[in-house]
Amino acid sequence: MSEKIYKPGSYPDLPPPPGTVGVYGWIRQNLFSSVSNSLLTIISIVLLYYLIDGIIGWFFLDAVFDAESKIACRKIDDGACWAVITRRVGQFVYGFYPEAERWRIDITFITMFLAFAPLLYPDIPKRKWLLYFSVFYPFFAFVLIMGGYFGLQKIEYSLFGGFMLTVILGVCGIVCSLPLGILLALGRQSNLTVVRTLSVCFIEFMRGVPLITLLFVASSMLNYFLPPGTNFSILVRVIIMFTFFSAAYIAEVIRGGIQAIPKGQYEAADALGMNYWQKTRFITLPQALKISIPGIVNTFIGLYKDTTLVVVIGLLDPLGIGRAALADTKWNGLSTETYLFVALFFFVSCFAMSRYSLWLENKLNTDKK
Amino acid sequence: MIKNKNKSSKPVIQIKEMHKWFGNFHVLKNISLGVNQGERIVICGPSGSGKSTLIRCINRLEVHQKGDIIVNNVELTGDLKNLEAIRSDVGMVFQSFNLFPHLTVLENCTLAPIWVKKLPKKEAEELAMELLTRVKIPEQALKYPGQLSGGQQQRVAIARSLCMQPKIMLFDEPTSALDPEMIKEVLDTMIELAQTGMTMLVVTHEMGFAKKVADSVIFMDEGEIIEQNDPKNFFNNPKNDRTKLFLSQILNH
Numbered sequence: 158m159s160e161k162i163y164k165p166g167s168y169p170d171l172p173p174p175p176g177t178v179g180v181y182g183w184i185r186q187n188l189f190s191s192v193s194n195s196l197l198t199i200i201s202i203v204l205l206y207y208l209i210d211g212i213i214g215w216f217f218l219d220a221v222f223d224a225e226s227k228i229a230c231r232k233i234d235d236g237a238c239w240a241v242i243t244r245r246v247g248q249f250v251y252g253f254y255p256e257a258e259r260w261r262i263d264i265t266f267i268t269m270f271l272a273f274a275p276l277l278y279p280d281i282p283k284r285k286w287l288l289y290f291s292v293f294y295p296f297f298a299f300v301l302i303m304g305g306y307f308g309l310q311k312i313e314y315s316l317f318g319g320f321m322l323t324v325i326l327g328v329c330g331i332v333c334s335l336p337l338g339i340l341l342a343l344g345r346q347s348n349l350t351v352v353r354t355l356s357v358c359f360i361e362f363m364r365g366v367p368l369i370t371l372l373f374v375a376s377s378m379l380n381y382f383l384p385p386g387t388n389f390s391i392l393v394r395v396i397i398m399f400t401f402f403s404a405a406y407i408a409e410v411i412r413g414g415i416q417a418i419p420k421g422q423y424e425a426a427d428a429l430g431m432n433y434w435q436k437t438r439f440i441t442l443p444q445a446l447k448i449s450i451p452g453i454v455n456t457f458i459g460l461y462k463d464t465t466l467v468v469v470i471g472l473l474d475p476l477g478i479g480r481a482a483l484a485d486t487k488w489n490g491l492s493t494e495t496y497l498f499v500a501l502f503f504f505v506s507c508f509a510m511s512r513y514s515l516w517l518e519n520k521l522n523t524d525k526k
Numbered sequence: 527m528i529k530n531k532n533k534s535s536k537p538v539i540q541i542k543e544m545h546k547w548f549g550n551f552h553v554l555k556n557i558s559l560g561v562n563q564g565e566r567i568v569i570c571g572p573s574g575s576g577k578s579t580l581i582r583c584i585n586r587l588e589v590h591q592k593g594d595i596i597v598n599n600v601e602l603t604g605d606l607k608n609l610e611a612i613r614s615d616v617g618m619v620f621q622s623f624n625l626f627p628h629l630t631v632l633e634n635c636t637l638a639p640i641w642v643k644k645l646p647k648k649e650a651e652e653l654a655m656e657l658l659t660r661v662k663i664p665e666q667a668l669k670y671p672g673q674l675s676g677g678q679q680q681r682v683a684i685a686r687s688l689c690m691q692p693k694i695m696l697f698d699e700p701t702s703a704l705d706p707e708m709i710k711e712v713l714d715t716m717i718e719l720a721q722t723g724m725t726m727l728v729v730t731h732e733m734g735f736a737k738k739v740a741d742s743v744i745f746m747d748e749g750e751i752i753e754q755n756d757p758k759n760f761f762n763n764p765k766n767d768r769t770k771l772f773l774s775q776i777l778n779h
Binding site for chain 2: 419421422424425426427428429430431432435439440443444447521523
């Protein structure tokens with residue numbers, strides 16, 4: 158076979174040689190490129206098969222989903238005993254929130270997605286109307302969860318627990334700490350000495366202290382600092398601490414983003430006659446936040462998982478509920494099942510956040526051709 | 527050479543005995559310069575001679591420490607009101623374009639008119655499209671700067687400045703970051719702009735442009751204005767030895 162001869166300047170675009178592109182090409186290049194590579198691939202597949210077989214067996218095939226107690230479980234099969242979860246799922250989700258009122262939590266949770274949709278997906282249809290709802294949502298959620306208005310039964314904070322508590326702490330912390338973090342980051346870069354000094358002090362203090370200390374402060378000391386007569390519930394105090402703590406981290410992440418913006422951007426904005434707030438709103442923040450997305454989401458995920466620390470001040474987060482379940486003589490010793498379930502809940506939430514941030518990064522990437 | 531019919535004797539920029547220091551470094555020394563309306567001035571000189579710093583002082587991207595700068599009868603001081611007034615009258619084009627990468631070409635052009643000049647959005651967009659047509663890239667309006675070539679980006683930058691309807695345009699080495707085949711399209715845009723009667727101060731090494739467009743060429747070295755003359759005399763019989771040396775270096779290669 159000989160190469161065809163073309164006149165200079167008329168060489169056509171030829172397809173790539175067979176077996177270098179597509180699924181087949183990928184398999185050949187990555188899994189079976191040499192004898193040793195092929196062997197490794199086969200061994201890995203066999204190992205994976207046994208591993209997955211065992212896992213599926215323990216998790217599903219040999220598992221017991223409902224039984225009276227651990228002993229009853231073991232009598233039926235020798236896999237996981239998910240009965241500890243299914244029998245107590247209400248507590249895992251709602252804590253000790255009265256059973257008859259749990260619909261209020263359900264509605265709050267479902268409508269939360271409606272409230273967040275226009276903020277998270279700017280291209281959503283009817284965004285303007287949904288945004289009104291987003292603004293109204295915090296009051297709506299507060300009234301619905303706490304009760305005490307419109308004939309709703311008032312529910313004590315001390316009854317909150319489980320995943321519901323995690324979501325309340327996590328979402329409030331995240332929603333409040335982002336704006337505070339932005340303000341702190343701007344404050345740290347400010348030309349005004351007082352603003353800058355205050356921001357630096359706040360950030361350094363919050364970052365320099367373990368979160369657990371802050372939570373103890375929230376549970377015992379915060380009332381000393383507040384004007385007499387004010388009496389925040391422990392839940393609000395904890396949310397304030399979470400917000401402050403992660404705002405300090407977010408401020409530093411955003412500061413990194415702000416400093417990554419080339420100086421020319423500010424000069425161009427200056428030359429167009431824009432003032433400080435116009436520059437901040439249209440030039441600095443959109444670019445700085447975009448750069449900081451991975452760091453911000455990192456902080457959010459950290460905050461979300463740190464909500465489990467509230468167990469030290471007596472709030473019953475999912476881990477606390479799990480411990481209570483394990484302390485029950487009926488379910489004694491089922492820690493694997495309990496903790497795996499709690500882990501799964503956290504993983505799903507955090508993985509969703511991580512995926513969303515990837516999607517957002519891609520969407521905002523305007524450099525691609 | 528393009529004859530300048532728009533030149534008048536009405537001064538728009540007056541710089542009097544202006545000095546500037548970077549720390550202890552005396553970067554601009556006793557600069558005095560008057561620019562009349564419609565005048566086109568090219569500033570050249572070796573790198574580090576202070577030519578960029580000089581034009582950046584005119585819209586106060588750099589702050590001078592001594593002497594006066596008066597633009598459109600307003601003196602440049604720390605007063606923010608004056609500063610904003612001057613900056614919306616003085617457009618600037620940078621060596622590295624400095625377009626806003628997160629905004630489309632059209633948004634780049636309409637942002638300042640809408641928020642600084644308080645133009646209605648529709649009007650601002652019409653104006654922007656008109657100017658993008660003038661720099662010959664209206665079809666790129668909805669793309670992002672990162673999707674354009676260097677020459678196109680610089681033309682967008684020129685259109686963006688023009689959208690503020692400035693009375694004076696400053697160009698800080700507008701073609702230095704461009705590939706050779708893109709320099710021409712930007713220079714052509716600038717020549718067209720000159721023909722409309724815009725007052726222009728251009729820092730550049732493009733001597734062909736200077737010969738064609740400038741009313742006056744300034745040579746700067748080590749922070750001083752060494753020589754100022756009309757292009758014909760400047761290139762054909764420079765008076766100062768340093769000017770001669772500089773011209774021989776950039777013209778004979």
